[in-house]
Amino acid sequence: MTSASTLRFATIGSVDDGKSTLIGRILYDSHCVFEDQIQKIKSLSPNGSLNFALFADGLKIERTKGMTVDVAYRYARTPNRSFILLDSPGHFEYTKNMLCALTNADLLLLLADVTQGISEQTKRHAILADLIGVKNLILCVNKMDLVNYAKEPYKEIESEFFEFSNHLNFSYLKAIPISALHGENVVYPTKKIAWYPEEPLLKLLENCPLSKQEEHSELRFTAQRVTHKENSLYISATIQSGEINIQENVVNSKTAKMHKIKRVYLGDSSIDRAYYKMAVTLEIGDSEDVHRGTIFYGQGSHLFSADHIRAKIFWISKTPLDFNKDYLLQMNRTLSKVSIKRVNSVSSIDGSEKNVSTTIKENDLFTTTLELPTPLFFEPYKKNKELGSFILIDPETKETLAAGVCLT
Amino acid sequence: MSTQHHQRNHLSELEAEAISIIWESLENSKNPAILFSGGKDSITLAHLVKKALYPKKPELPLLHIDTGHNFQETLDFRDAFAQEHSFPLIIECVEESIKRGTVKEPTGEIPSRNALQSVTLLEAIQKYELDLCFGGARRDEEKARSKERVFSLRNSKGEWAPDNQRPEFWNNYNVLKNEGENFRVFPLSNWTELNVWKYIKAESIQLPSLYFSHNRQTIKRGTTLYSHCKYIPLKKGETPVQRTVRFRTVGDMTCTGAIESKAREIDEIIQEISLSQTTERGNRTDDQQSDTAMEDRKRRGYF
Numbered sequence: 001m002t003s004a005s006t007l008r009f010a011t012i013g014s015v016d017d018g019k020s021t022l023i024g025r026i027l028y029d030s031h032c033v034f035e036d037q038i039q040k041i042k043s044l045s046p047n048g049s050l051n052f053a054l055f056a057d058g059l060k061i062e063r064t065k066g067m068t069v070d071v072a073y074r075y076a077r078t079p080n081r082s083f084i085l086l087d088s089p090g091h092f093e094y095t096k097n098m099l100c101a102l103t104n105a106d107l108l109l110l111l112a113d114v115t116q117g118i119s120e121q122t123k124r125h126a127i128l129a130d131l132i133g134v135k136n137l138i139l140c141v142n143k144m145d146l147v148n149y150a151k152e153p154y155k156e157i158e159s160e161f162f163e164f165s166n167h168l169n170f171s172y173l174k175a176i177p178i179s180a181l182h183g184e185n186v187v188y189p190t191k192k193i194a195w196y197p198e199e200p201l202l203k204l205l206e207n208c209p210l211s212k213q214e215e216h217s218e219l220r221f222t223a224q225r226v227t228h229k230e231n232s233l234y235i236s237a238t239i240q241s242g243e244i245n246i247q248e249n250v251v252n253s254k255t256a257k258m259h260k261i262k263r264v265y266l267g268d269s270s271i272d273r274a275y276y277k278m279a280v281t282l283e284i285g286d287s288e289d290v291h292r293g294t295i296f297y298g299q300g301s302h303l304f305s306a307d308h309i310r311a312k313i314f315w316i317s318k319t320p321l322d323f324n325k326d327y328l329l330q331m332n333r334t335l336s337k338v339s340i341k342r343v344n345s346v347s348s349i350d351g352s353e354k355n356v357s358t359t360i361k362e363n364d365l366f367t368t369t370l371e372l373p374t375p376l377f378f379e380p381y382k383k384n385k386e387l388g389s390f391i392l393i394d395p396e397t398k399e400t401l402a403a404g405v406c407l408t
Numbered sequence: 409m410s411t412q413h414h415q416r417n418h419l420s421e422l423e424a425e426a427i428s429i430i431w432e433s434l435e436n437s438k439n440p441a442i443l444f445s446g447g448k449d450s451i452t453l454a455h456l457v458k459k460a461l462y463p464k465k466p467e468l469p470l471l472h473i474d475t476g477h478n479f480q481e482t483l484d485f486r487d488a489f490a491q492e493h494s495f496p497l498i499i500e501c502v503e504e505s506i507k508r509g510t511v512k513e514p515t516g517e518i519p520s521r522n523a524l525q526s527v528t529l530l531e532a533i534q535k536y537e538l539d540l541c542f543g544g545a546r547r548d549e550e551k552a553r554s555k556e557r558v559f560s561l562r563n564s565k566g567e568w569a570p571d572n573q574r575p576e577f578w579n580n581y582n583v584l585k586n587e588g589e590n591f592r593v594f595p596l597s598n599w600t601e602l603n604v605w606k607y608i609k610a611e612s613i614q615l616p617s618l619y620f621s622h623n624r625q626t627i628k629r630g631t632t633l634y635s636h637c638k639y640i641p642l643k644k645g646e647t648p649v650q651r652t653v654r655f656r657t658v659g660d661m662t663c664t665g666a667i668e669s670k671a672r673e674i675d676e677i678i679q680e681i682s683l684s685q686t687t688e689r690g691n692r693t694d695d696q697q698s699d700t701a702m703e704d705r706k707r708r709g710y711f
Binding site for chain 1: 432
């Protein structure tokens with residue numbers, strides 16, 4: 001199975017850069033919205049014109065405020081690829097919802113207003129995407145109609161951005177001039193931007209190569225559900241990296257014991273092999289050592305555990321971090337107690353550097369060491385996203401307080 | 409990569425995502441149920457739950473909220489489906505809520521009980537102490553749904569708070585809840601109508617006959633084509649007309665419109681939907697009460 005058939009992309013930018021308008025334009029021009037939706041949106045406008053942003057801004061509060069509050073998931077398809085579009089809020093207040101979109105995106109469409117240039121916020125969004133491990137980025141320089149589709153202002157922005165992103169780790173990086181409002185260079189090519197050598201945006205999205213490191217690396221899977229039946233144990237799991245064949249041996253990370261895979265099931269049908277991302281049930285000889293959260297790896301591979309894990313954390317809660325409190329760490333199907341005694345460095349997602357001694361509050365980004373009562377198996381986020389990412393939960397309110405990634 | 413190859417891959421990915429969500433739900437729920445309407449989405453969902461549970465048989469029930477205005481074909485199918493796949497079946501009737509006085513029988517030209525279902529559903533959740541209900545809703549159906557999380561937390565009154573949803577990072581769902589709260593979980597969140605039909609074809613899933621072209625006595629009100637039935641009183645001078653129709657969605661007879669169609673096979677339906685210019689819920693008068701009808705109902709505890 002290859003992952004290139006579906007592309008999940010998020011649109012991110014500052015307020016009023018035209019993210020929702022762009023999503024609406026892509027859906028409309030690729031014929032992925034229906035006549036009754038179009039009529040409804042026309043009926044909401046005083047002069048019967050089409051406000052493209054309303055294709056994505058579906059909540060009452062969004063239509064009243066005229067801005068996106070939460071992620072909208074929309075769907076489009078062409079003969080070659082299916083798209084999941086994640087339209088995310090640009091307003092600082094809703095940063096946590098933007099982060100949600102980023103953690104689920106293969107590609108980031110970063111918007112910049114050609115009349116405003118590259119803002120500090122544009123750069124911070126790119127840095128955040130890089131940190132979350134989004135490998136593909138297209139900078140959409142929007143509102144080209146406001147500069148009469150002139151090459152110069154675009155080129156200036158393009159080179160500034162490329163120079164800046166040089167030290168980031170994107171494997172696919174492009175910039176494109178568009179007008180989402182007028183549909184220029186989005187789905188259809190345009191003569192107005194004849195000086196731009198590449199294809200329109202939708203073509204870039206269709207053809208962008210998507211390789212995921214997890215697909216080609218060593219086998220990892222984590223038991224999500226464990227069932228005993230007769231003399232067998234059935235482990236239900238999603239393959240988190242690599243692939244597995246029947247009759248192969250896998251190693252239980254907790255006991256270091258080897259188990260032979262007797263059968264691989266997809267539903268009730270037996271198959272020979274399972275790949276990255278597949279959700280399968282693996283039959284092994286009966287064992288008492290396997291529980292939800294047990295990680296397995298292939299023979300010849302290895303995995304480390306630690307009770308002190310260096311991590312980078314985004315604090316999203318309105319309640320500040322309490323250094324004297326025990327929190328819940330949810331990582332890779334395992335819940336564990338955790339405390340944070342000190343932080344090493346802090347910056348706000350809005351870019352301002354902060355004094356390490358100050359409190360950690362909403363939208364702060366900091367590095368720290370997680371202190372755990374017992375060692376946990378993990379991998380650095382850069383190596384494996386699923387084995388290296390976590391959320392922090394308040395044990396009393398059950399609120400999600402933060403999202404984080406394990407460092408090396 | 410061929411187009412066919414691409415589509416197969418996309419369906420496999422959606423299936424894997426749904427099955428993983430089902431595992432996460434079942435591992436974190438003491439008392440789950442599947443909200444089952446007898447429509448294609450809840451049938452597909454039940455099929456996926458069965459796949460996810462292998463080698464065990466399903467123990468969680470199908471919960472049907474029966475408005476009393478259902479198509480007979482749906483009810484017959486529901487009973488046969490539960491029996492064939494050995495799902496326990498719970499049926500809760502809006503009629504009973506009316507008798508209890510928790511809801512009022514609607515009146516008017518088309519007395520739809522659609523909105524009353526929420527109350528009966530919330531009563532059922534309380535009665536059976538359900539802490540997690542699977543639903544077949546998809547984000548592509550409607551704009552309020554396009555905003556809803558996969559694990560949608562509801563307070564003790566069953567209410568949804570769209571402007572303060574718990575964030576979902578990666579596939580690391582926070583499934584902890586406080587006393588009285590419960591979850592609605594939507595494993596088909598990222599599926600489109602077309603994905604569901606292609607999956608139904610690939611997996612040979614059986615559906616009620618309503619989805620396929622047939623002859624039926626119908627009445628036309630505005631642009632909506634209703635099935636002639638005892639729940640919709642005929643207006644003066646109105647006569648039912650026999651038409652060749654099928655249904656794209658299956659709800660109450662009082663809010664589900666038919667479409668004129670000759671599509672009798674799944675391939676023909678897939679072809680028809682691919683070319684369709686309207687959404688599947690375009691024929692649902694329950695969504696057309698106002699621009700935010702779905703969001704308003706969901707806030708109050710709707711599916």
